[in-house]
Amino acid sequence: MTQQSLIFVALDYDNAESAWPLIDKLSPQQCGLKVGKELFTSAGPDFVRELVQRGFKVFLDLKFHDIPNTVNKAVRAAAELGVWMVNVHASGGRRMLEAARDAVADIPNRPYVIAVTVLTSMSAEDLQEVGIDVPPAEHVLKLAKLTQAAGLDGVVCSAWEAEAIAATCGAGFLRVTPGIRPVGSEQGDQRRVMTPPEAAALGIEVLVIGRPITQAPDPVAALSEIQASLTA
Ligand SMILES: O=C(O)c1cc(=O)[nH]c(=O)n1[C@@H]1O[C@H](COP(=O)(O)O)[C@@H](O)[C@H]1O
Numbered sequence: 001m002t003q004q005s006l007i008f009v010a011l012d013y014d015n016a017e018s019a020w021p022l023i024d025k026l027s028p029q030q031c032g033l034k035v036g037k038e039l040f041t042s043a044g045p046d047f048v049r050e051l052v053q054r055g056f057k058v059f060l061d062l063k064f065h066d067i068p069n070t071v072n073k074a075v076r077a078a079a080e081l082g083v084w085m086v087n088v089h090a091s092g093g094r095r096m097l098e099a100a101r102d103a104v105a106d107i108p109n110r111p112y113v114i115a116v117t118v119l120t121s122m123s124a125e126d127l128q129e130v131g132i133d134v135p136p137a138e139h140v141l142k143l144a145k146l147t148q149a150a151g152l153d154g155v156v157c158s159a160w161e162a163e164a165i166a167a168t169c170g171a172g173f174l175r176v177t178p179g180i181r182p183v184g185s186e187q188g189d190q191r192r193v194m195t196p197p198e199a200a201a202l203g204i205e206v207l208v209i210g211r212p213i214t215q216a217p218d219p220v221a222a223l224s225e226i227q228a229s230l231t232a
Contacts, residue, residue, distance in 0.1 A: 005200045005230060008032040008059050009223065010178070010210030016043035023051070025220050030227075032057035032084065034208055048081045057084035059176075059208070063116055065089035068099035075103035075113060083111050085176075085206075087156060090115035090143035097150035112153040112174060117143040120158045120179030123191040136192060137161050144169055156208075158192035159199040166203070178208040182226060185212040200230040 009031050013019040019039060026033075033056045035048055040062060051058050060083040064071045071088055078086040088100045097115060104110040117140040118127065124135055132139055140161040145168060147155050154174025157165060162175045181193045188211060199207055209226065216222035 003203070005196075005204050005207050006032055006057075007196075007223070007227065008034045008057075008176075008206055008208045009213050010034045010036060010061075010208055011039050012036055012210050012214060013039055014042060015039070016047045019043070019047075022214065022219050023054075023056075026056075026223075028055040028057065031223060032059055032206075034059040034061050034210075036061040037063070045081055048083065052082040059083070059085040059087075059206075060111075061087055063087055063089055064100070065092045066096070068092075068096045071096050072099040072103045075100045079104045079107050079111050085112040085114060087114050087116055087176075090117050090147050090155065094146060094150050097147060097152055101151040114154040114156060114174055114176055115143070115147040115152055116156040117147070117161070118157070120156075120177070120192050121189050126191070137164065141165065141168060144173075148173055154205070159194035159202060159204060159207075160192050162199070162202050162204045174205045176206040176208060177204050178210075180207050180209045180212070182212050182229070195229075196226045197229050197232065 011019045011033055033051055048058060060078045064074045075086055100113050104113055118136050127136060140157050141164055144155045144165045148169045156176045158179045159177040165175055177199055179190045179193045180196055180199055181187055183195055187193055213219045213222045
């Protein structure tokens with residue numbers, strides 16, 4: 001993993017046709033690509049294989065959350081697509097996380113397997129409504145420790161929790177942070193947000209950025225601007 005934060009562009013398009021014009025203008029040296037539930041459901045595994053074929057690091061963001069056996073098989077299928085990273089939900093529990101880890105154990109050049117802690121769209125009030133009466137930062141840390149104990153490679157969290165995770169889990173445990181918003185861009189459904197330079201200054205390994213790039217009038221220029229802001 002490099003010192004500088006890697007940017008993954010979240011390709012949240014409703015089909016492959018809408019995604020290709022941007023992908024065609026990007027290079028694997030510039031950024032990674034995240035394929036989530038919307039695009040994967042519509043475009044399927046062949047689309048992911050094509051991105052891998054073109055040399056992109058692909059983060060397959062399907063956030064598996066199911067019984068251990070099912071998650072094991074799903075993570076294995078994701079790994080066989082050649083993706084760079086795949087995720088599950090940490091709240092699936094220790095045995096489910098271990099099953100996700102075991103799924104890739106014997107795969108050469110295996111993908112990173114990481115776990116979502118608390119979605120960046122959730123505030124303390126949202127958490128309370130689902131029965132979690134502690135601040136997001138506390139619950140994130142608890143799930144990060146569980147994820148590490150289960151042998152996974154890192155977590156998805158908000159940038160606000162990234163320092164505490166590094167202090168507790170150590171260097172080498174990946175922090176992948178969505179909820180990144182350049183100054184002036186719309187927060188939308190995200191709640192625990194931070195700007196790209198602030199997140200990069202924390203040494204966060206992977207920044208996931210979607211709408212501020214994909215919905216910009218010139219997505220490539222928006223990406224370049226964000227990239228320049230990281231080192232400014
Ligand atoms: O796992 C994820 O990628 C993820 C976890 C999380 O807690 N929050 C979150 O926003 N994401 C994803 O990150 C992307 C963020 O996109 P934007 O909000 O448009 O920048 C979306 O594709 C989300 O599905």
